[in-house]
Amino acid sequence: MRQKQAYATLFFLMLIVGLWSCKTSEQWAGQAPIRIVPTNTLPIQKQQLGTFDLGQGVYASNDFVGARLNGITRGDDGKLLALITPENTPINPSPWYSFKLWAEEEQEVSLKLSYLNGSFHRYHPLLSRDGKSWQRLPEDKYQRGALIDNESPRELPKDATLQLTIGPDTLWVSAQELNTSLDAANWIAGLTEQPYITQSVIGESREGRPIRLMKIGESDDQQMIFVLSRQHPPEVTGYLAMQAFVEAIASDDPLAERFRQSFNTYVVPMANPDGVDNGHWRHNAGGIDLNRDWERVNQPEVQVVQAFLTEKVTTSGGTLYFGVDFHSTWEDIYYTINPELEGNWPGLVPQMITNMATELGLEPNIRPNDVDSITINSSRYFFSEFGAESLTYEVGDNTPRDLLKRKGEVSAMELMELLLSGK
Ligand SMILES: [Zn+2]
Structure with missing residues (x-):
């Protein structure tokens, strides 16, 4: 009898574990809760920029904005070995790389991307012939190395080997599309040709790069929303979704035209220009993860x-209804504020995401914060300081670019419709 009971208990436990693992395998639970950490400035390691002569008429360069290549050599076997290291440690592993290759005569080369101990290869290489348009390296030209940890479901390799065809024309090899602070400035300049969009510089980064702000709309600042992006340099897919989101608000769609009469949208698209232009993995030039410095x-x-x-909300006496910060991670995921906490428009963010997902036929992965009082990152700051309904909008590293742009665009359309419909 006791044995039967034991079997029943065991069966029950297995059922629970089975159901639990079944649930978690459907949707990623997201990153571990973030903790308050010191954010005092730390030293960073700068790359030595230049051109590397690899023999046999082959050259590599990291001498351009956004590059990351800490060293490259040719082994006895003739293969190229590139070393990629972060700006400082400890660091969240977003191992960014970006460099150029060329050769006097067209040839095939084998190049291994290697990282410091404890890190791993994460980003599928993108190739470009002009630094502007990019294509994924075909799978049959790409071999992932041994896994760093056989237990991890993410199957992260220590390194990767790329088969590349190089010749007199430059080949860019990059972890994601290059989108530097100059590209952001050019994007802003293009948008400000519209009479209802203006730009200004609200301050400087640690290395003196401008922090640019865009204002979209013609209202009296009584109703406002805020958009932030690129605190983390390699998170280009989040940046691309942000651009689509902002372009929808700036568009000539009648909904956007109506929205701009009632709401002003403020955008800081490039929050960490030093990190982006120096090819950092995650931090600013002060060696700090900016999205842990909001407290x-x-x-x-x-x-x-x-x-x-603070200045804008205080002097206008208006209300900040919404704040979004675009990022990238392994998969598309939405970190929202605990829904039991009521801000200026309860339910706005989950409704926006649900409407967007319905429109695109997707199953959204929404993860509310369980901690309520800590202002450690930007979206919690928007909420706790101004009552703005807010979220960290995470886009997967490998989300197809046309899909992530649609997500950004449709999210903005749904948001504008909700905000105009009144509470
Ligand atoms: Zn991020």
Whole structure:
């Protein structure tokens, strides 16, 4: 009898575990809860920029904005070995790389991307012949190395070997599309040709790069929304979704035209220009993860954005209804505020995401914060400081570009419709 009971208990436990693992295999639970960490400035390691002569008429270069290549050599076997290291440690592993290759005569080369101990290869290589349009390296030209951890479901390799055809024309090899602070400035300049869009510089990064702000709309600032992006340099897919989101608000769609009469949208598209232009894995030039500095506010980039928002909301007497910060991670996921906490428009963010997902026929992965009071990152700051309904909008590293742009665009359309419909 006791044995039967034991079997029943065991069966029950297995059922629970089975159901639980079944649930978690459907949707990713997201990153571990974030903790308050010191954000005092730390030293960073700069790359030595230049051209590397690899023999046999082959050259590599990291001498351009956004590059990351810490060293490259040719082994006895003739293969190229590239070393990719972060700006400092400890660091969240988003191992960015970007470099150029060329050769006097067209040839095939084998190139291994290797990382410091404890890191791994993450980004599928993108190739470009002009630094502007990009294509994924075909699978049959790409071999992932041994896994760093056989237990991890993500199957992360220590390194990767690329088969590349190079010749006199430059080949760019990059972890994601290159989108530097200059590209962002050009994008903003293009949009500000519209009479209802203006730009300004609200401050400087640690290395003196401008922090640019765009204002979209012709209202009296009584109703406002805020858009932030690129605190983390390699998170280009989030940046691309942000562009589609902002372009929808800036468009000539009648909904967007009506929206701009009632709401002003403020955008800081490039929050960490030093990190982006120096090819960092994650941090600013102060060696800090900016999205952990919203409570302690030690870094100039976060200080600039907070000062702008505080000034704007105080002097206008208006309401910030919504704040979004675009990022990238393994998969598309939406980190929202605990729905039991009521801000200026309860339910706005989950409704926006649900409407967008319905429109696109998707199953959204929405993960509300369970912690309620800590202002550690930007979206919690928007909420706790201004009551703005907010989220961290995460886009997968490998999400197809046309899909992520549709997500950004449709999210903006749904948001505008909800905000115009009144509570
Ligand atoms: Zn991020």
